[in-house]
Amino acid sequence: MRPLVLAAFRIAAKDLRLRLRDRSALIVAFFAPFGIAMIISFALGDISSFRATFAVANGDGAEFSRAFVDGIRNAPNLRGVITLRDTADAAEARSLVASGSVGAGLVFPAGFSDDVRAGRGATVTVLRSADSPISGEVAQALATSFAAELGASRLALDTAIAAGAAGEPPSPERVAALADAAASTATPVRLVDGSVGAGPVRTASYFAPSMAIFFLFYTVQFGALGVLAERRDGTLARLLAAPIAREAVLLGKALGMFVLGLVSLGVMIASTTALLGASWGPPLAVASIALATVLAAMGITALAATFAATEERAAGFVSIVALGLSLLGGTFIPIDQAPPIMRTIALATPNGIALRAFTDLVADGGGVVSTLPAVTGILAFAIGCGAVALRRGGALVAA
Amino acid sequence: MSPRRALLIAEVALLRVARDRVALFFIVALPLLVTFTIGFAIFRNIGALPLGVVEEDRGPLTRELVARLARSPVARIERYADAEALRRDVRHGTIAGGVVVPAGYDEALRTGGSAEVTFVLSPTRSAPEGLRPAVSAIVADEAARAQAAAFASGHAGVGFDDARGLVDEIRPDARVTVEPESVAVMSSRAVYQGFSYPASANTILFIFITAMAAAGGLISARKLGIDRRILATPTSVATLVAGHFVGRLTIGLLQGLVVVGAGALLFGARYGDPAGVAALVVSFALVATAVGIFLGTVLRTPEQASAIAPPLGIALGMLGGTMWPLEIVPQAMRTLGHVTPHAWAMDAFVALGRGADLAGIAPQLAVLGGFAAVLLPLATWRLRRVLVG
Numbered sequence: 001m002r003p004l005v006l007a008a009f010r011i012a013a014k015d016l017r018l019r020l021r022d023r024s025a026l027i028v029a030f031f032a033p034f035g036i037a038m039i040i041s042f043a044l045g046d047i048s049s050f051r052a053t054f055a056v057a058n059g060d061g062a063e064f065s066r067a068f069v070d071g072i073r074n075a076p077n078l079r080g081v082i083t084l085r086d087t088a089d090a091a092e093a094r095s096l097v098a099s100g101s102v103g104a105g106l107v108f109p110a111g112f113s114d115d116v117r118a119g120r121g122a123t124v125t126v127l128r129s130a131d132s133p134i135s136g137e138v139a140q141a142l143a144t145s146f147a148a149e150l151g152a153s154r155l156a157l158d159t160a161i162a163a164g165a166a167g168e169p170p171s172p173e174r175v176a177a178l179a180d181a182a183a184s185t186a187t188p189v190r191l192v193d194g195s196v197g198a199g200p201v202r203t204a205s206y207f208a209p210s211m212a213i214f215f216l217f218y219t220v221q222f223g224a225l226g227v228l229a230e231r232r233d234g235t236l237a238r239l240l241a242a243p244i245a246r247e248a249v250l251l252g253k254a255l256g257m258f259v260l261g262l263v264s265l266g267v268m269i270a271s272t273t274a275l276l277g278a279s280w281g282p283p284l285a286v287a288s289i290a291l292a293t294v295l296a297a298m299g300i301t302a303l304a305a306t307f308a309a310t311e312e313r314a315a316g317f318v319s320i321v322a323l324g325l326s327l328l329g330g331t332f333i334p335i336d337q338a339p340p341i342m343r344t345i346a347l348a349t350p351n352g353i354a355l356r357a358f359t360d361l362v363a364d365g366g367g368v369v370s371t372l373p374a375v376t377g378i379l380a381f382a383i384g385c386g387a388v389a390l391r392r393g394g395a396l397v398a399a
Numbered sequence: 400m401s402p403r404r405a406l407l408i409a410e411v412a413l414l415r416v417a418r419d420r421v422a423l424f425f426i427v428a429l430p431l432l433v434t435f436t437i438g439f440a441i442f443r444n445i446g447a448l449p450l451g452v453v454e455e456d457r458g459p460l461t462r463e464l465v466a467r468l469a470r471s472p473v474a475r476i477e478r479y480a481d482a483e484a485l486r487r488d489v490r491h492g493t494i495a496g497g498v499v500v501p502a503g504y505d506e507a508l509r510t511g512g513s514a515e516v517t518f519v520l521s522p523t524r525s526a527p528e529g530l531r532p533a534v535s536a537i538v539a540d541e542a543a544r545a546q547a548a549a550f551a552s553g554h555a556g557v558g559f560d561d562a563r564g565l566v567d568e569i570r571p572d573a574r575v576t577v578e579p580e581s582v583a584v585m586s587s588r589a590v591y592q593g594f595s596y597p598a599s600a601n602t603i604l605f606i607f608i609t610a611m612a613a614a615g616g617l618i619s620a621r622k623l624g625i626d627r628r629i630l631a632t633p634t635s636v637a638t639l640v641a642g643h644f645v646g647r648l649t650i651g652l653l654q655g656l657v658v659v660g661a662g663a664l665l666f667g668a669r670y671g672d673p674a675g676v677a678a679l680v681v682s683f684a685l686v687a688t689a690v691g692i693f694l695g696t697v698l699r700t701p702e703q704a705s706a707i708a709p710p711l712g713i714a715l716g717m718l719g720g721t722m723w724p725l726e727i728v729p730q731a732m733r734t735l736g737h738v739t740p741h742a743w744a745m746d747a748f749v750a751l752g753r754g755a756d757l758a759g760i761a762p763q764l765a766v767l768g769g770f771a772a773v774l775l776p777l778a779t780w781r782l783r784r785v786l787v788g
Contacts, residue, residue, distance in 0.1 A: 024706030032710030039717045043728040051730065097582040105582070122575050129582045130753070132726060140579055141532040147575040148539035155543055155569060156550035162565045163555035178554060185550055188508050189542035191535050194499065194517035196490040215710070315705060316421030323429065327436055332722070336449050336495045336521065338439070343493045356491045363490055 004248045011239075011252025012259065019222055019260060029264035033215040034271050040207040041276050052103035052135040053083040055093035055127070062113035068106075068124075068146045082138070090125070097127045103135025104128055106143060119154055149187055157182040197363020205279045208272035209358035210331050212265055213351045216297045217322035219264045221315065223257030223298060224305035227393070228314055250390070254298060261294035281361025285371045289357050292378040296350040299386035300325075306392040325351050350381040400637040408629070408642025409649060412616070416650055425612070426650070430605040430658045431665070437601075438594035438666055448530055450474035451485040451497035451519075458505025464516075464541045468498065473533040482517075489519050496520045496530050508545035509559045595669050596724065598662030599748040603741050604721040605658065606651050606684055608712030610691035613647050615704035617695030626786055640782050647691055651684035671751030675760050679747050682767040686740045689774035696781035720745040740770045 019025035058065050072078055085102060087093045093105035105127030115122035124143045128136030157179050160166070166174040195201060230236035239249055269286065272278035280286045304321045308314035326332060328345055329352030335343055346352045357374035360366070416422050452468060454461050469476045477494060479485040485497040499517040507514040516538050518531060548563035555562070620626050629639055659676065662668035670676045698704050716722055718732070719741020725733045736742040747763035 022700070022702060024700070024702045027703075027706045027710065032714075036710060036714050036717065039714055043717065043732045044723070094582055107580075116575055123578050124575065125578045125580050127580050127582050136579070137532050140577065141535055143577040144532065144536040145539050147577050148536070148543050151575040152543035152546050155566065155574065156547035158569045159547040159551035159562060159566050160554045162569065163551040163557045163562055165551060165555035181554070182550055185546055186513075187539065187542045188511065188513050188546050188549070189504075189538055190513070190515050191518050191538045192515045194486070194497075194519040196486050196519055196521070198486075201490065218706075218709075312701075313421060316425070319709070320421070320424060327432070330492050333437055335492050347491065347493070359490055360487070363486070 004245050004251070007244045007248040008252035008255055011249060012256035015223070015226060015253060015256035016260060018226075019256070025219070025222060025260065028215055029219040029260060030267050032218075033211040033264070033268050034275075036215075037204070037208045037211040037268075037272055037278075038276060040211070041204040041278075044203060044207075051081055051083075052132070052138060053085055053101075054135070054139050055087045055096045055102040055105040056084050057087045057090045057093040057105065057107045059089065059110040060108040060112035064113040064116050064150060065108040068108075068143075071146070072142065082142075090127075094127055097129050097132075100129070100132070103132040104139035106139060116150055116154065119158060152187060153179075153182040153185060156185055195363075197359075198365065201359060201363050202277060202279070204272060204276040205362045206355075206359055208268065208276060208278040209280070210355050212268040212272075213293060213297075213354050214322065214326050214331050216261055216264060216293065217301055217318065217325075217351075220257040220261045220294065220298045221301040221305070221318040222260070223253050224302040224318070224389075224393075225311050225314055226256075227253055228305065228308070228311045232311065246394075250393070257298055258294060261297060262290065265290045265294065279362045280358065282365065282367060285361050285366060285368050286358070288368050288371050288375050289354055289361075289378070292375045292382065293350070293354040295382035295386070296354075296378045299382040299384070299389060300350065302389035302393060303385040306389050325349050328352070329355065331355065348377075350378050353377045400635055400641060402641075404634050405638045405641035405645060408639060409646035412643070412646030413649055413653075415616070426605070426609050426654050427657050427661075430601040430654075431661050434594060434597045434601045434658075434662055434666065434668075437597040438668075447475040448473060448495035449493075450476050450530065450534070451479045451488060451494045452476045453479045453482050453485050453497070453499045455482070455502040456500050456504040456506075460505045460508050460541070460545060461500050464500060464504075464538065467537050467541065468534065471533050471537060473530055486519060489521050492521055494521070496534075498534055508542070509549065511549045511553065593668070594662060594666035595752055596748075598659070598666060598668035599670055599752075600716075600721040600745060602655055602658045602662070602680065603683060603719070603744045603748070604712070604716040606655055606680075607687045607690070607715065607741065608709060609654055610647060610651055610684075610687035611694055611708035611712050612705065613650065613691045614695035614698060614708065615701040617643065617692060618698060618701050618704055621785065622701075630786065636783055636786055639786060640779055643692060643782065644688060644779075647688045648684055651687055652681065655680040655684055669752070670748065671754060672756040672759075675747070675751045675755065675757040678757055678764055679744060679751070679760065679767075682764055682771060683740060683744045685771040686767055686774060689771060689778040692782055693774065693778040696778070696785045715739045716741055718742070724749075740767055743767055743770075 056069055058069065069084060072082055072084060085096070087096065087105075090105075090107045093102075093107060096102045097105045107125040107127065109123065109125075112122045112124075124147060126136070126140045126143050128140070157175075160178050160182065161170050161175060166178055227236065230239065236249075240246060269280050269290075273280060300321060301318045304317040305314040308317050328342075329349035330346045331351060335346045338346070347356065353374050357371055357378075360374075361371070364370075416426065450468065452465055454465060465476065468474055479488070479497070482499045485494075485499065488494050489497050497519040499519070501514055501516065503512075504514045504516070506512070518534055520531060544563065544566045547566050547569075548559055551557065551562040551565065552559045557565075626639060630636065659668075659670065659680065663670070694704065694707070698707065713722075718736045719725075719739035720728075720736055721741050725736050725742060725745070728736070733742075743763045743766045747760040747767075750760050750763070
């Protein structure tokens with residue numbers, strides 16, 4: 001093996017040993033991304049774990065309000081999700097909502113069913129509190145679909161009568177027959193929830209790569225910071241005085257970080273798949289995006305570090321850049337309400353490209369070829385930033 | 400113990416931070432930047448979210464449905480040529496959700512058949528919105544009108560379109576309506592809208608992260624022998640400990656003051672009763688300072704501190720509801736979240752936002768006081784030990 005490569009390997013191996021002994025690298029590379037992805041998955045991931053209790057004040061107690069209440073109690077998809085609690089009157093329901101004992105309330109006024117039957121129009125009141133926006137939304141949605149269904153048969157009857165189906169003037173017998181027929185019609189449209197891809201994409205499959213990429217910047221920063229630390233401690237000068245090419249030193253530093261970054265991503269992929277149920281997509285395609293992303297993170301952190309004279313300062317710069325990119329790229333915050341220009345920028349950040357390339361793989365599958373545009377985009381950052389960092393860093397090392 | 404010396408030691412800590420522009424960025428600029436971005440992106444206006452629409456059907460009923468979606472105050476529609484592109488953009492987070500009207504929608508509605516309208520919601524949106532209920536209500540109403548028209552056309556022998564015209568002439572007061580009623584907990588102001596929530600959340604989040612990051616400084620001072628030299632002068636351990644505490648606490652308090660103040664001045668955030676806000680920030684800063692100093696006594700190197708502080712701060716912040724309201728997480732996560740002081744502080748901020756005064760947040764302040772009562776002596780004891788030992 002050529003001496004340059006051999007020396008680089010030795011330096012990389014020494015750097016890795018140092019980093020692993022110093023537990024800080026373990027935290028940033030392995031525990032933090034997994035832990036935070038886990039918290040996000042548990043907190044935001046499982047919508048089906050939503051549970052709520054609604055207060056019901058049924059001042060009516062007749063057929064239509066009972067049908068609604070029984071419908072919720074017996075619907076298989078709501079069992080264990082929505083619990084109903086009967087109250088004496090609207091005031092009691094209101095105070096339960098106000099105190100937070102229930103998430104929302106449903107109030108049927110006296111004579112509700114009579115009014116519906118007579119076509120006089122009727123109102124269901126949904127009691128909502130700012131404390132429980134989701135419960136309020138769910139109660140409102142349930143009541144709205146119920147009202148639409150109830151109203152639909154009434155509307156169908158009224159329209160048919162207006163169109164002359166019951167004769168002119170309408171005969172009571174034909175109206176009654178029409179009412180029966182109208183009551184048995186079903187809604188022609190259902191709103192179904194669709195997936196964001198050809199296959200289902202779980203929340204974990206989004207937050208796992210998002211956190212892995214975010215912490216990757218902090219993981220590979222140790223390479224550039226290490227150079228600064230060695231310069232401070234004087235070991236860099238000694239290293240350069242040894243019969244090793246300068247390129248070998250830089251190559252070794254880079255190689256060490258490349259390996260640490262890849263292992264960090266690999267562990268993230270394995271652990272989130274096994275423990276959080278995340279999917280990552282076809283291995284080869286995932287690997288190609290992962291490789292490009294590690295290189296880009298190395299180039300960017302190295303470039304940021306060249307603007308600093310000390311290790312602490314460099315760590316600060318890297319952190320600013322990593323956080324800035326994550327804000328721009330939509331790592332922590334949805335970007336859909338941002339102005340169009342910001343949405344375009346999000347899709348042009350290296351972390352933004354990588355994150356979306358990973359989720360595209362999960363959603364639509366695809367092989368290495370389908371990742372080429374994303375990989376090219378990410379590599380452009382790696383090469384661009386890396387080249388500038390090398391030029392600037394070369395001068396720093398020599399100085 | 401000499402108060403003058405202790406203040407001097409605290410002053411040095413403050414000066415060091417004031418002269419460090421990178422540190423100032425993290426302490427002051429970053430919280431405001433994050434507040435702005437979140438307030439702008441999520442909480443600014445829950446009114447109009449971008450909603451993608453694919454019309455696989457070209458009929459008039461489809462056009463009518465889409466036109467009604469477009470008029471809805473909660474959605475701002477963007478048209479897509481195919482469902483693939485729509486799914487991709489929802490997935491990429493550039494639109495909040497999407498609606499796909501299937502081919503054959505019109506035909507199904509005219510002939511009494513059935514159709515499935517697909518609703519696609521972004522998995523990345525962490526704040527709840529009324530998008531789905533709003534779409535659901537519009538779809539249900541359109542369905543009801545078509546259902547009525549198909550029924551009437553079948554029974555009266557008139558054309559579907561004529562019957563559909565009749566539907567719109569029917570008195571709207573004959574319908575069953577759903578009336579939302581806001582039950583005011585204390586005041587009717589929505590706490591989760593605007594910049595008030597992100598501003599208070601980021602105050603809490605960053606006071607804690609800053610306090611934990613300060614552990615690094617504490618370790619450096621010990622490793623570089625600064626503490627040892629100070630103790631070699633006629634300065635007692637108690638004075639040095641007090642100096643460290645006062646310095647960190649002052650940084651936290653100033654940070655709270657600046658972030659809360661700038662949130663109000665720049666973004667118009669409103670927090671509620673000033674006395675309550677002040678008491679809250681002070682008690683939370685006390686807890687954060689104790690945690691930071693404790694961390695500074697158990698970690699060994701500044702590198703460890705800078706590696707642990709941000710992720711741990713983010714993790715605790717997420718658990719405690721500073722990244723999203725705990726209202727939207729499952730009950731178990733909400734209970735777990737209240738292990739952190741953050742959750743109690745955010746509960747208090749929410750209560751203040753709804754109009755509670757100082758007395759109204761007494762329970763939360765008591766819990767924060769409890770945290771401080773346990774952590775402050777613990778941190779003091781540890782710090783004394785590492786300084787003397």
